Amino acid sequence: MTEEEAQGWLAATFNVSRETMDRLERFIAFLKAEARLQNLISAATLDQIWVRHIVDSAQLLRFAPGEGDWLDLGSGAGFPGLVIPMLSSHRVVLVESRSKRIDFLERAITMLGMEDVAVVAGMPVERLESAPYSVISARAFAPLPRLLELSYRFSTDKTMWLLPKGRNAASELHDVRDQWNLDFTVEPSITDNEAGILTGAVLGPRSQNQAEGRWKP
Numbered sequence: 001m002t003e004e005e006a007q008g009w010l011a012a013t014f015n016v017s018r019e020t021m022d023r024l025e026r027f028i029a030f031l032k033a034e035a036r037l038q039n040l041i042s043a044a045t046l047d048q049i050w051v052r053h054i055v056d057s058a059q060l061l062r063f064a065p066g067e068g069d070w071l072d073l074g075s076g077a078g079f080p081g082l083v084i085p086m087l088s089s090h091r092v093v094l095v096e097s098r099s100k101r102i103d104f105l106e107r108a109i110t111m112l113g114m115e116d117v118a119v120v121a122g123m124p125v126e127r128l129e130s131a132p133y134s135v136i137s138a139r140a141f142a143p144l145p146r147l148l149e150l151s152y153r154f155s156t157d158k159t160m161w162l163l164p165k166g167r168n169a170a171s172e173l174h175d176v177r178d179q180w181n182l183d184f185t186v187e188p189s190i191t192d193n194e195a196g197i198l199t200g201a202v203l204g205p206r207s208q209n210q211a212e213g214r215w216k217p
Contacts, residue, residue: 001191006050009190010058014087023086023112024054030108031077038100040077056191057083060137060162063187063199068134069093071154073125074141076101078108081137085117090135092117097124125150137162144172148180148202155202162199164189169196180205 001009010016016024028049034040045052057080064070067089072081075094082105085092096102102122109118121128130153138147147163155161161184165172169186176182184200 001051001055003048003050006055006191010050010055010087014058014061016087020086024083027078027082027086027108027112028054030111034104038104040101040104041079051191053077053079054083056080056164056189057139058087059190060084060164060197061088063162063197064088064090064135064160069131070135070137071095071133071151073136073138073147073151075105075120076140078105079139081105082108082112082114082118084137085114086112090117091119093119093121093133095121095123095125095128097122128154130154132156133159135160135162139164144176144198145179148176148205152202152205157201157203159201160199161202162197164195164197166192166195169198173198178206 011021031040031049032046035046041053060080061084070084070090070092072092073095075081075096078094081092081094084090094105096105102120105120109115109120133154136151136154136159138151141147142150144163144165173182173184173186181203182200183203184198186196187199189195189197
């Protein structure tokens with residue numbers, strides 16, 4: 001997929017308005033400028049941002065419910081956390097603990113005028129207050145066992161988990177089967193035909209101690 005094809009896919013799939021496309025372009029320009037000052041994304045992907053980051057993030061919406069609060073863990077440079085609210089009605093909480101990334105995300109939100117749909121939780125996920133989310137995403141955040149351990153308390157039995165896991169998706173899923181009851185499938189990524197996205201629900205851990213950690217009203 002070329003950069004031009006990525007933009008075409010985005011426009012066709014989400015019926016992207018000119019205003020939204022302009023916002024995405026402003027975000028990319030802001031990201032490239034900031035990338036000169038800190039290592040936000042791999043330098044090798046700076047000329048492939050539409051494919052490697054924008055579309056790679058946007059494709060998660062194919063599996064998400066139409067609305068609801070979205071928790072994005074380890075948001076880093078804003079993928080998928082800042083892309084999702086530009087293309088949908090979801091309100092996203094972006095969890096990020098690194099101070100320079102927090103500053104970048106907060107400035108990006110202000111620059112894009114997205115204060116009403118995106119908020120940065122600038123802290124380790126362990127310190128975030130428990131609350132239920134309709135969607136939980138994590139892109140290059142942590143290995144699956146650790147990710148589930150840290151974030152299970154933000155889920156209900158209706159939460160959709162969307163976890164890009166690259167070429168290790170199937171093996172990571174296999175490795176946690178003894179610890180967790182999962183209703184996950186491995187969906188192919190449209191940006192890398194060898195990469196997979198874990199999608200589905202976490203039914204619960206096999207340990208009673210972990211089971212008690214899930215959010216309760």
